[in-house]
Amino acid sequence: MTIIALVIIISLAFSIANAQSNVTRGSSLQPTGGTTSWLSPSSLYAFGFYPQTGGYAVGIYIAGVPERTVVWTASRDTLPFSNNATLRFTSDGRLTVEQTQGRQIDLLDTGGASFASLQDSGNFVLYDSTGRTKLWQSFDHPTDTLLSGQRLLPGQTLFSSVSKTDQSIGVFRLIMQGDGNLVLYPNRGTGDHAYWASNTPTAGPNVTLNLDSDGFLYLLQNSTYFIYNLTQGPGLCGVNGYCFMVNGSAGCRCLPGFEFVNPERWSLGCKRKDTVESCKITDVGTAIKMTNLNNARWEDATYLIPKASTQDECSSACLNDCNCEAALFTGQECRLQRLPLRYVEVIDSESNVGLIKVYESALNNGTNHSIHVKKERQIAIIAISISLISFAVLVLLISGIIMYKTRVWAYKKISENLNVQLFEDMGPRAFSYSALEKITDGFKEELGRGSFGVVYKGIIESSMRPVAVKKLKQELAPEGEREFQTEMKVIARTHHRNLTRLLGYCCDGPERLLVLEYMTQGSLADILFAPKESKPKPCWVERIRMAVDIAHGILYLHEECENSIIHCDIKPQNILLDEYGCAKISDFGLAKLLEHDQTKTSTLIRGTRGYVAPEWHKRLPITVKVDVYSFGILLFNILCCRRNVDNSLPEGEAILEDWVYECYEAKEVLKLVDYDEDVEKTRLEQMVKIGLWCVQEEPSLRPSMKRVVLMLEGTVKIPVPPNPTSFLSVV
Incomplete structure (x- = not known):
């Protein structure tokens, strides 16, 4: 019986080890090289080294998403570790970090563990030899984060970090006190100067802070009695959605006229149930109205405050504005906004009224009677119109040919002026191929060629406005006319000072063309790479301004426009300059037109050699981080006023990215610019x-464009970047 029991115990331990991807004694990790972390079974979480300010830290982070998020850090009072440190699971069952000087640090206050496991919950556990007893687990020792299923027990404390890039202990501490009160204190002294408290000091002992799988944070007593609900943070319900409470339970709702993108994942937000191709509705089966959302507030992104002193006037102002999707009436003013609406809240203490523009199909809303009445009215209007037209034709015939021609000429002139006004104010206009052929004088003057097609100069005769007409390659054009027009309207709804404006399009047979605003100064490539004797280089201040402009444009495409767009071809040739030197991104949205599912790896690499992120070649999923990589290379072009590869230079300087890192590592960055330039070395x-962070080979190490903008503007601290090619993916 003893032998049988031993066999069962050994088999059980072996099965647990396989199911949990266990770490055995003798295993080790280093900050750089092939193995930097141990993964959970699904590769969602990783335990190991990650870069932080001044070196490295050891902890648990989310490895399954592009933006790395740290959730637990070991030995925060001894950070940072150097790049030659080694994490070991010793033969006697301890976790230690060894530095080159021979100094050894015990990360955990335990020993004697037989194996360790990082679970898919984010909990790192040390087991005894049976595999059934937990000697230590990270869930019992939180640092600055609570994960789903984790509790903050009485007497336990969360300490804030210094920053996102420095996980050392910061200036705040959140304590679950023994009296049941959850309190946020400054991390100094022992005084009672609290920043915030749950105000539950009478709840008594055994109260814990809990985070459930739905993202709700609450206090429990003895794991059964509900004490206090800590309301959801803004944005949990996603864009165009808001939180509501019913009988102590929280949920998400969509704005009127909207529905969940995915009912199983509220955080993805809501989208419109119905859409229309034009804000001027001519279909009798479609209607536009404004619906109230009382006691509402949301993130202020107002683009216009019209004169409107009443709620009805505010509704009318939004209805008559094609850019307006919602309005917030505060009682004193009317604030018009576009979609998406972020951080929507509906609370009793608010007196604001949200006014949401709703598109409704009458056939889907049981208003057939209304349609019948409208049709009767239209028949009557048509009959009267026919009579009037007949009379007008008779008068014209009697008036004679001269008067007829005069009136026809006047009518055409008015029609042209109206079309010009609509062309300017209402967004993209549909052109025929013959009209664009006339505008461009038979596609006579070529402005440039790119990966998507050829660009020609044209003139709108009625306004004498110069335009750029891009003729897309037919083999790359979308298959369906309706699909192409839908995507054109998506691109047309992007409005930003650093994006070229789409004025019109053509979908005539197999031909696909775009009409864009004409940029007088040409492309960034023309300015940066032209010989010095033919065109002066932009000065240092102008180059910095261009970099910031481009970053803002990419940020808008990634996070701020209604439909997130991955450009996939950021390069100097696709950056155009207007007469004031403002940099604007062109060709955005074309990659989306040509390849609709951008969440999956494409067998056809998009982009231009030298600017293409490594994940394209590795057939990894494509994310917004491919644009971040391309921006990093583009930033080097701007700083150095040269191409990515220049074989006329010495071998060590030929490849721009490598040369930049060599100069940075040697603290000789001034070699990158002309010595006669007035350049501030620190800047x-x-x-x-910033550029070196953007071109990291590992996508998760690259910052988001939001962070890039903050670093460019000097809002956040820029950590020391590693060698871009020294990190391998942890997934």
């Missing part, structure tokens, strides 16, 4: 560091 070093 140049900052720009180089």
Whole structure:
């Protein structure tokens, strides 16, 4: 019986080890090289080294998403570790970090573990030899984060980090006190100067802070009695959605006229149930109205405050504005906004009224009687119109040919002026191929060629406005006319000072063309790469302004426009400059037109050699981080006023990306610019560091464009970047 029991115990331990991807004694990790972390079974979480300010830290982070998020950090009072440190699971069952000087640090206050496991919950556990007893687990020792299923027990404390890039202990501490009160204190002294408290000091002992799988944070007593609900943070319900409470339970709702993108994942937000191709509704089966959302507030992104002193006037102002999707009436003013609406809240203490524009199909809303009445009215209007037209024709015939021609000429002139006004104010206009052929004088003057097609110069005769007409390659054009027009309207709804404006399009047979605003100064490539004797280079201040402009444009495409767009071909040739030197991104949305599912790896690499992110070649999922990589290379082009590869230079300087890192590592960044330029070395070093972070081979190490903008503007600290090619993916 003893032998049988031993066999069962050994088999059980072996099965647990396989199911949990266990770490055995003798295993080790290093900050760089092939193995930097141990993964959970699904590769969602990783335990190991990650870069932080001044070196590295050891902890648990989310590895399954592009933006790395740290959830637990070991030995925060001894950070940072150097790049030659080694994490070991020793033969006697301890976790230690060894530095080159021979100094050894015990990360955990335990020993004697037989194996360790990082679970898919984010909990790192040390087991005894049976595999059934937990000697230690990270869930019992939280640092600055609670994960789903984790509790903050009485007497336990969460300490804030110094920053997102420095996980050392910061200036705040959140304590679950023994009296049941959850309190946020400054991390100094022992005084009672609290920043915030749950105000539950009478709840008594055994109260814990809990985070459930739906993202709700609450206090429990003895794991059964509900004490206090800590309301959801804004944005949990996603864009165009808001939180509501019913009988102590929280949920998400969509704005009127909207529905969940995915009913199983509220955080993805809501989308419109019905859409229309034009804000001027001519279909009798479609209607536009404004619906109230009382006691509402949301993130202020107002683009216009019209004169409207009443709620009805505010509704009318939004209805008559094609850019308006919602309005917030505060009682004193009317604030018009576009979609998406972020951080929507409906609370009794608010007196604001949200006014949401709703598109409704009458056939789907049981208003057939209304349609019948409208049709009767239209028949009557048509009959009267026919009579009037007949009479007008008779008068014209009697008036004679001269008067007839005069009136026809006047009518055409008015029609042209009206079309010009609509062309300017209402967004993209549909052109025929013959009209664009006339505008461009038979596609005579070529402005340039790109991966998507050829660009020609044209003139709108009625307004004498110059335009750029891009003729897309037919083999790359979308298959369906309706699909193409739908995507054109998506691109047309993007409005930003750093994006070229789409004025019109043509979908005539197999031909697909775009009409864009004409940029007088040409492309960034023309300015940066032209010989010095033919065209002066932009000065240092102008180059920095261009970099910031481009970053803002990419940020808008990624996070701020209604439909997130991955450009996939950021390069100097696709950056155009207007007469004031403002940089604008062109060709955005074309990659989306040509390949609709951007969440999956494409067998056809998009982009231009030298600007293409490594994940394209590795057939990894494509995310917004491919644009971040391309921006990093583009930033180097701007700083150095040269191409990515220049074989006329010495071998060590030929490849721009490698040369930039060599100069940075040697603290000789001034070699990157002309010595006669008035360049501030500190600012140049900052720009180089930002570019090096952007071109990291591992996508998760690259910052988001939001963070890139903050670093460019000097809002956040720029950590020391590693060698871009020294990290391998942890997934």
